[in-house]
Amino acid sequence: MRFTFWRISAIISLHYREEIRCYIQEGRASMATQEKKRGGLKQAVYRDLRDKLINCVYAPGTTINELELTQTYGVSRTPVREAVTQLEMDGYVKILPKKGIYVTEITLEDVIQIFRARAEIEPITLRMAKPYLSVERLIALRNSILEHEHDIYNAYKWDMQMHLYFIDNCRNNYLVNMMHKVFDDNTRVVIGTGQNEAKIHNAVIEHTGILDSLIAENDIEVACRLMRKHIENCRLAAIQYLDSPAYREHIQKTSLTAPAAALA
Structure with missing residues (x-):
């Protein structure tokens, strides 16, 4: 859906x-x-x-x-x-x-580059942000993510809130500005490749795992490992959609008006 x-x-x-x-x-x-x-x-x-x-x-x-x-x-x-x-x-x-x-279409190369950037940089920004994270804010994020698990619109909003909270607290303006641009493109990929309750449910489990590792365990190594795994799962879900019959049908419908370069 x-x-x-x-x-x-x-x-x-x-x-x-x-x-x-x-x-x-x-x-x-x-x-x-x-x-x-x-x-x-x-x-x-x-x-x-x-x-x-x-x-x-x-x-x-x-x-x-x-x-x-x-x-x-x-x-x-x-x-x-x-x-x-x-x-x-x-x-x-x-x-x-x-x-x-x-x-322009969302291409496989877009997906590969965006999620590669996220997988490499987000664990770094999380590690840098760790000393500045508020336990109260982490708990509030966790509660909001769980509260909106069955609301696709708000679930994605709180998904973004969590990731950007980590990024914005890394105390490095170059990384913050770069990652906000990455997340603009990431939003387009995530919405453009479809969201459904199963994807949201899996994301909620992964997000709460990351937050629990920071709240209860105070273990940045586990949090970074879970973050990388979460991003990899997002990448695979996007690639799966691009290879789906629904997406191929969409390409065929738009190919008459789109230049070949835009679909490459």
């Missing part, structure tokens, strides 16, 4: 639409102010589109119409085109002349 972050999308869209509306209502201004305003519009559109792409509101393999985006955001084509160009540089879309904006 697959899911989308439509609730997140609604909140994100309301925030960015209000931001865009404020820019538009500023009225006529000097050339310098107009340039600043245009850049602000572009960034507001960029952030909203990026969040929707990461959360698969715009699903991999589909196309987005530029005109519809201008109508959605109530802006001209210029800030939309600039935002989309930046998103193409990020690797989330491909601009297809006369066809639209193609949302």
